Amino acid sequence: MAAISCRRHRRDSKSIHMLFSPQRMTPFTILCSFILLLFTVGQCFADDDHEMEEFLKREYSLTKPYQAVGPLSSSHWELMGDAMVTTEQVRLTPDMQSRQGAVWSRLPCHLNDWEMQVHFKIHGKGKKNLNGDGLAIWYTKERMQKGPVFGNKDNFTGLGVFVDTYPNEEKQIEAQKKRYTPSTQRIFPFVLAMVGNGTISYDHERDGRPTELGGCNAMVRNLKHDTFLFIRYVRRRLTVMIDIDGQHEWRDCLDLPGVRLPKGFYFGATAITGDLSDNHDIISLKLYQLTVLRSKQEEEDQEEEITIPSVDNMELLRLGQTEEGMSGLAIFFTVLFSMLGCIFLVVVGLLLYGHWSENRRKRFY
Secondary structure (H helix, E strand, C coil), rough: CCCCHHHHHHCCHHHHHHHCCHHHHHHHHHHHHHHHHHHHHHHCCCCCCEEEEEEHHHHHCCCCCCCECCCCCCCCCEEEECEECCCEEEEEEEECCEEEEEECCCCCCCCCEEEEEEEEECCCCCCCCCCCCEEEEEECCCCCCCCCCCCCCCCEEEEEEECCCCCCCHHHHHHHHHHHCCCCCCCCEEEECCCCCCCCCCCCCCCCCCHHCCCEEECCCCCCEEEEEEEEEECEEEEEEEECCCCCCCCCEEEEEEECCCEEEEEEEEECCCCCCEEEEEEEEEEEEEEEECCHHHHHHCCCCCCCCCECCCCHHHHHHHHHHCHHHHHHHHHHHHHCCCCCHHHHHHHHHHHHHHHHHHHCC
16 A cells, blocks of 8 residues: 555546546646656655555454444454444444444554544534534543543543534633633534543543643534544644545644554444434544654664653643633733732832831931
């Protein structure tokens, strides 16, 4: 297979074939085709990615006709809760209230670098903002444990990528206006990622904002074309992309270096509904092993065993999110009180200096 850096160009193969068709082979189109080919090859071997090859790992993949799914110990995948297998998909939840379901891999993954391509579908009878709650893709230490985080346990250990279809926080409109500016208010559905170390709780009421690594809006409900989610972990860099517009092109959602995930965790997919509902379907989960060219320093760093998931500079990331989430009114009062504090310190300093000068003058009389 081609390198993953070619994946965006691979989705444009139709236009490339049209360009090379005999009916269009003029000198100008030949020149354009040659330039396009050089650009594509250059992108495939870009120094920034260093990906050489990718291999589909069938034992970690979930595809039709889903023969590897079942209760037997020989099966690679196991269902939980309300999840069921049909000929077309693994339905995590039906379009019914108060349901939750999951599918989990039985095999721990020991790959250094990998990518997961998720083919999913979210659909139901509910209108906009009258549906919920969403689905999640997991790479975690724990498996097969029900909970409130899109059907999985809270305080998880590992990576979670969430397709959140219901804005819990936006139910409180006034609180939203006070906390966020118009530029930071979200449009749902929204895709976000989170890394947990076993002690960090997902804030359901705030849609995971305090612990998110980043995300993007993704209008994925009731679409007639296929929708895809792409998760890549290579050289301790987490990349999330989506293909939901029916154009066969990946759109960037999250790209973050310094993400440290241990080996030996499990892949899974979960979904949950509450008072509102949707069909949450997994059509396929395809895991690829990446062969990556590393420098000597990177090889030495790779030998360091990671036992607890973490993100470098997470405090700086949270600080940036806090500053971004401050409303105009909050910024005004912050600046106002800072200025008043500075004025107070200056006045106190002048009074102390005047008192000291007066005492000094008295010594000379």
